Amino acid sequence: MGESLVITSGKGGVGKTTATANIGAALAMMNQKVVLVDADIGLRNLDVVMGLENRIVYDLVDVVEGFCKLKQALIKDKRVEGLHLLPAAQTREKTAVTPEQMKNLVGQLKEEFDYVIVDCPAGIEQGFRNAVAGADRAIVITTPDVSSVRDADRVIGLLESSGFERPLLIVNRIKPKMVDRGDMMDIGDILDVLAIDLVGVVPEDEAILVSTNRGEPAVFNGSSRAGQAFRNIARRLRGEEVPFMNLAEVQGLWGRLRKFVGLE
Amino acid sequence: MSEKQDVIFTGTKDGLYLVLNDRQDLNVLKEKIRSHLEKSEFFFHGAQVILDVGAMNLDTDEILDIQNAVFSPYGLKIKKVVHGERGGALRRRASSPLVPGALGSASQIQAAGSYRSQSSSRVSESYASGSEAETNSQTQRLVPKPGLTDRLMDSERKEALYREVSRKLLEGARTQTPASAPAGRPVSESGPRVSESGERVEGPRPVVETLLYRGTVRSGQRVYHPGNLVILGDVNPGGLVQAGGDIVVMGALRGVAHAGAGGDVDSAIYALKLEPTQIRIANVIGRPPEGEERGPWKGPETARLKDGAIIIEAMDNTR
Numbered sequence: 001m002g003e004s005l006v007i008t009s010g011k012g013g014v015g016k017t018t019a020t021a022n023i024g025a026a027l028a029m030m031n032q033k034v035v036l037v038d039a040d041i042g043l044r045n046l047d048v049v050m051g052l053e054n055r056i057v058y059d060l061v062d063v064v065e066g067f068c069k070l071k072q073a074l075i076k077d078k079r080v081e082g083l084h085l086l087p088a089a090q091t092r093e094k095t096a097v098t099p100e101q102m103k104n105l106v107g108q109l110k111e112e113f114d115y116v117i118v119d120c121p122a123g124i125e126q127g128f129r130n131a132v133a134g135a136d137r138a139i140v141i142t143t144p145d146v147s148s149v150r151d152a153d154r155v156i157g158l159l160e161s162s163g164f165e166r167p168l169l170i171v172n173r174i175k176p177k178m179v180d181r182g183d184m185m186d187i188g189d190i191l192d193v194l195a196i197d198l199v200g201v202v203p204e205d206e207a208i209l210v211s212t213n214r215g216e217p218a219v220f221n222g223s224s225r226a227g228q229a230f231r232n233i234a235r236r237l238r239g240e241e242v243p244f245m246n247l248a249e250v251q252g253l254w255g256r257l258r259k260f261v262g263l264e
Numbered sequence: 265m266s267e268k269q270d271v272i273f274t275g276t277k278d279g280l281y282l283v284l285n286d287r288q289d290l291n292v293l294k295e296k297i298r299s300h301l302e303k304s305e306f307f308f309h310g311a312q313v314i315l316d317v318g319a320m321n322l323d324t325d326e327i328l329d330i331q332n333a334v335f336s337p338y339g340l341k342i343k344k345v346v347h348g349e350r351g352g353a354l355r356r357r358a359s360s361p362l363v364p365g366a367l368g369s370a371s372q373i374q375a376a377g378s379y380r381s382q383s384s385s386r387v388s389e390s391y392a393s394g395s396e397a398e399t400n401s402q403t404q405r406l407v408p409k410p411g412l413t414d415r416l417m418d419s420e421r422k423e424a425l426y427r428e429v430s431r432k433l434l435e436g437a438r439t440q441t442p443a444s445a446p447a448g449r450p451v452s453e454s455g456p457r458v459s460e461s462g463e464r465v466e467g468p469r470p471v472v473e474t475l476l477y478r479g480t481v482r483s484g485q486r487v488y489h490p491g492n493l494v495i496l497g498d499v500n501p502g503g504l505v506q507a508g509g510d511i512v513v514m515g516a517l518r519g520v521a522h523a524g525a526g527g528d529v530d531s532a533i534y535a536l537k538l539e540p541t542q543i544r545i546a547n548v549i550g551r552p553p554e555g556e557e558r559g560p561w562k563g564p565e566t567a568r569l570k571d572g573a574i575i576i577e578a579m580d581n582t583r
Binding site: 146150151153154156157158160192193195 | 479480482483484485498500501502516518
């Protein structure tokens with residue numbers, strides 16, 4: 001029996017889909033059987049980010065409505081063993097599925113897979129309720145700005161009232177230089193307000209944009225710092241103790257030398 | 265009026281409104297309430313009851329008896345006892361619809377807690393304003409009723425009586441005699457308040473109990489309690505805490521807090537870290553000064569009303 005996770009944020013554009021794709025891929029790279037479920041019916045994206053759009057035949061709504069078997073709708077990722085996607089329907093709306101149906105679906109997937117990761121749509125309406133329905137754990141993702149943190153707080157409240165005891169937090173797109181200058185909320189400020197456990201901090205990384213457009217999760221790219229951060233998150237979700245990465249920009253040879261000599 | 269129902273239950277936003285036929289025998293009434301509650305036990309559980317006794321003159325013990333013998337087994341609580349204002353309107357199908365807040369304005373008889381002792385001058389003052397309000401509403405609605413003149417002349421005495429009853433109900437003390445007991449906290453307001461936004465705020469709301477809320481009040485969440493409210497956690501931006509009395513936040517207050525929501529200008533807000541989006545006390549709204557960097561933590565602070573303005577003080581200066 002596997003575990004189901006929902007990745008949610010309230011606000012749109014903070015990186016739910018990117019995080020779902022990358023954490024899923026990272027877990028699969030650790031030899032886990034993973035299925036990613038796109039719950040954003042009508043505005044599907046996860047298939048695009050995964051580069052699997054052209055292989056969709058059936059989708060989540062088809063499964064729920066009984067037009068196909070669950071196995072038929074699952075798309076296997078060729079790059080890494082054990083990674084699967086259950087795409088959302090694009091021509092339907094969030095109301096095409098009920099929370100009970102999602103719960104059943106996720107329950108079925110849990111029997112087959114080690115990790116079921118649900119990509120939640122933005123907002124707090126039916127799409128959100130569908131996405132969280134079958135989840136055992138919730139991961140809330142936010143960026144270091146006040147409106148995103150505010151929405152995350154709202155979502156944490158909703159999660160807590162629907163029985164999630166301790167949602168986990170990912171802070172995405174942090175820019176260490178701006179934090180140093182005091183122009184960006186730092187992790188401490190965010191944790192002060194949200195008061196939940198931090199599972200990862202992902203630095204802003206241009207490689208993410210490139211990988212999203214190419215349909216290749218950044219975790220496949222060994223040199224991407226964001227990819228490294230997502231790999232660390234996957235390890236922490238597996239229960240490993242992984243220290244948080246040093247977010248300071250990688251210094252040049254001179255910088256390291258000066259530090260070594262004690263000038264800084 | 266002979267065919268009128270003996271007990272009528274109506275739901276209001278203040279609680280359960282129960283109209284009794286004042287010509288019926290009290291024991292018969294009690295039995296009827298009981299059988300009514302029996303049928304709908306689960307539905308009413310936990311409700312607060314506004315008991316409309318019409319022209320009946322019930323004494324302390326009779327009301328206590330109704331509470332203990334009839335309501336308590338079903339988890340109901342008498343919130344206040346009133347005289348016929350709503351019942352009259354209901355039975356006679358008065359032409360003017362009942363506006364929200366009319367309950368509060370028509371009667372000052374409320375379940376007053378005794379958590380804060382008040383000077384006697386204050387007490388009599390509020391009684392005077394209270395009976396005036398009652399007079400007004402009664403002349404509007406209840407003129408045809410027999411025995412009205414007695415009630416009017418008596419209203420002050422009776423009010424003291426009901427206040428006493430309420431206090432006893434709260435304390436659960438049945439031994440004290442009404443004469444020797446101190447009056448409960450007076451209701452210093454005489455009707456529904458209109459907040460600055462023009463919204464009608466529910467009328468007199470004496471502080472009855474304190475609610476302990478464990479956990480963080482997050483964005484989009486609202487915690488309301490008619491009495492005092494203690495939050496064991498933070499109040500985040502976008503969160504709202506409201507209380508009829510004082511509010512204590514054992515954490516950071518970053519959202520909106522409204523103390524004295526029923527109009528009690530003596531209410532205050534206490535927080536270990538006071539960084540609110542907005543503070544409201546009674547019908548005064550305040551917000552932190554704009555463009556001011558919030559400095560380092562200054563310790564626990566309190567917000568209260570002074571001469572109609574909200575002032576913030578360090579907590580140790582408040583004694």
